[in-house]
Amino acid sequence: MSGRLLPRRLPLFLVRVGRRFPRAVIALSLATWVVAGLLATRINVETDILSLVPQHNRAVQNFKSTIERFGTVDTLLVVVRLGPEEHRERELAFADHLAAGLQSWQLIEWVEYRVDNSIEIIQPLLGRAVLFMDPDEVEAMIAELDDPGLEERANAVFADLMAPQGLITKEAVRADPFGLLPRLLSRVRLGGIEVSADPETGVLVDSSGQMLLMLARPIKPAQDLAFNRELVSGLDLKLDEARENWEAEGWAGEPPAVEFTGGYVVTLDDSELIVSDAVLGLGSALVGVMLLFMLAFRRKAALVYAFVPLATGLGLTLAFGILVLGRMNSLTSAFGGLLVGLGIDFIIVLYGRYVEERQAGTDHVEAIDAMARHTGVGVLLGAVTTAATFFAFLATDFRGLTELGLLTGTGILLLVVTVFLLLPALLTTLQHRSRRETLHVIQSFGADRLCAAALRRPRLVIMSAALLTVIFAWGAWDLRFDDDIQNMRSPDNQGMKLRTEVMEKFGLRFTPMTVRVDGRTEREAISAARSLLPELEALVDGENLADVDTIIDLFPDYESQAKVLDVLKAKPDAAVDLSARFSEALRRAGLNPVPFADGIERFELGLALTEPLSLDDLEGTLLERMARRYVADYDGGVSIAIRCYPPAGRWRREAPPALEALVDQYPGAVLTGPNVVSAELRRIVWGDAFRASAIGIVLVFLLMWADFGSPGRSALALLPLVLGLVWMLGVMSFLGLCINFMNIFVITMVIGIGVDYSVHFLHRWFETGGSPEALAGISKAIAVAALTTMVGFGSLVLSHYPGLRSVGFAAILGALATAVISITVLPVLLRWRESR
DSSP, X not given: OOOOSSOTTHHHXXXXXXXXXXXXXXXXXXXXXXXXXXXXXXXXXXXXGGGGSBSSOHXXXXXXXXXXXXXXXXXXXXXXXXXXXXXXHHHHHHHHHHXXXXXXXXXXXEEEOBHHHHHHHHGGXXXXXXXXXXXXXXXXXXHTTSHHHHHHHHHHHHHHHHSXXXXXXXXXXXXXXXXOHHHHHTTOOGGGSOOOBOTTTOBEEOXXXXXXXXXXXXXXXXXXXXXXXXXXXXXXXXXXHHHHHHHHTTOOSOOOOEEEEEHHHHHHHHHHHHHHHHHHXXXXXXXXXXXXXXXXXXXXXXXXXXXXXXXXXXXXXXXXXXXXXXEEOTTGGGHHHHHHHHHHHHHHHHXXXXXXXXXTTOOHHHHHHHIIIIIHHHHHHHHXXXXXXXXXXXXXXXXXXXXXXXXXXHHHHHHHHHHHHHHHHHHHHTHHHHHHSOOOOXXXXXXXHHHHHHHHOHHHHHHHHHHHHHHHHHHHHXXXXXXXXXXXXXXXXHHHHHHHHHHHHHTOOOOOEXXXXXXXXXXXHHHHXXXXXXXXXXXXXXXXXXXXXXXGGTSOOHHXXXXXXXXHHHOXXXXXXXXXHHHHHHHHTTOOSGGGHHHXXXXXXXXXXXXXXXXXXXXXXXXXXXXXXXXEEETTEEEEEEEEEOOTTOOSSSOOHHXXXXXXXXXXXXXXXXXXXXXXXXXXXXXXXHHHHHHHHHHHHHHHHHHXXXXXXXXXXXXXXXXXXXXXXXXXXXXTOOEETTGGGXXXXXXXXXXXXXXHHHHHHHHHTXXXXXXXXXXXXXXXXXXXXXXXXXXXXXXXXXXXXHHHHHHHHHHHHHHHHHHHXXXXXXXXXXXX
């Protein structure tokens, strides 16, 4: 082979360094473990699933900026499990203590729990309540402020106070003697979501009476993991504190069970699952690979030869990732299992060659040199081609994949260098034991017999391979694409499970589509949103939309407010002596006017208004919290959110075309939501997958051409890969697996994995002329390498994330298919090629 692109003497140089300075190399390896362990404490776990997708795509940016502005995940939901009705009083008493404890906690900004408590918060807005009325209603109200009208109003107040109390308490009547409060409460949706309150107690209870809900806003965002940990650990202390106060009040027995969910709990659970996946994946891959390696070589020392280089390469890769990336997400957490599965191949092939040389009577030094001079070049080529396919992920727009590609590709190169240095160092250090122990023949797992059988029956092999390829190609054609990004989330996230239960119990909808309207000022944004609203409401037809929810329903439009102000300006005498006259009417109705003084004063201030209501006037009221769900300041303007709810079971994969067309007509308006992002990702993922695969194949082909010195030999090396991919996709289809945003890029990964087997096989074929003994030896090595790769990738199957599990299943199928084809179809084609 005449290719000179790769540094062909590099393996020999590194191996000789490891053999000559074994203690220094091993000492550096141990130092690497220490440094990597220290750096591991600095790693940041990134839980946002949107960090994995394209960052510069307009649809993704719109979705992320909308979430950032309106904070849809930054709510803590407190769930109190309720028992039978006869225990309700004691359960509500405990809930009162818990709510009070949370409200007084410095980590919590506010707690919403009882509607009657919310009435107290909304009272400051009563002075502007007239602005929420229609102009005709204001005129009619002013007309009733004469003496007969005030007399009638005082009698109504008396009747309200004497009636059985529901949501309108005595305090509410005293604060609002003119009955304007219901106009404000009708606009309130607690915490930005519409829930129903128990009419007797005012607490938020589901229709079955089994779940009580509190909503709380912590002081920091849910993405702050350190704060999340402090918050969640503190919640347990708050529960203990509430129980102590509850018992001190005289209640006995067990208090109701309390659980927490919302963005804070979900994010923390995700971070713990990611760390758990990384540890479990790496640990299971190492254990499985070590056991398989020992089974294959049947020597205890083989565990040392495998573990030390792998652990060192992983340490170097972890250090690189921390220093360069500084974070780990649900995708990059898989790098350990990937590197174990890929890196063990290098050790198997090299150590297998060393064992062959020693069994042939070669001494230790010559065996190590032969291992590097002959097999080392193929291992280096396999490492470079595998790394190149992972580096092809850098050409995709999916940040999670680009980081995984950078980390794994770099890790492969670091690992192959580590193996070239450490394996001869360990062999040299332990060679005195090698003299006393028998070097057993490598366990073949039947691969040598399978290769020999294929050469004996070439026609059967070719016909069988062709038939299987046709069958699997037909199956691959029906492979389904799952484009729901929510399916990438872990179903084992307990916070997410409870959140889903809350949504079902209360009929809540946390993830609608959002039409975001931007403006330079508050008035401009609200006016633009108001002009769009009628056309959006026209789409509420059960086919396109089921409901529309916006701040506009809460906030009176400026035109209407201006008309109300004109009415007030035209009636300057409406409030003359109002306080004295109404106080006298209250006395005649048998009531003391003193408790109503503040309410009368607020009403008088409302009649004297000259300026319209702005969002700043909502500060300190419950409506301010509502407004945060719909109005947000950003650098350069104000955004208004209009929530659009699709009909049940509709538009999960994309937005209604009629809605998209409508929003496109309005400059400054954007449509976003999970289904919008899914549709956009579906559009670009195929292009990214094709680009990454094409780059991977081209790079691999060029590298092999440079090494083999022949395009024909390079094409032969790619043939098992192409057939293996078809077989992999076909089997996935028959097993009911789907292609998704993650495993679609397994095609690129399998290019790097599968081509190694054919490269090793071709190197040995051309080195020995296809001797049976050499083919038996390389078939054994390929079989063990494939099995260990499958074990390494099999660790992904243990992941909590469905996307990563699907990557593991697909990679296992791809590695198995390419390995089988490399030791059956490839030798038949090579023998046929030589016989021509």
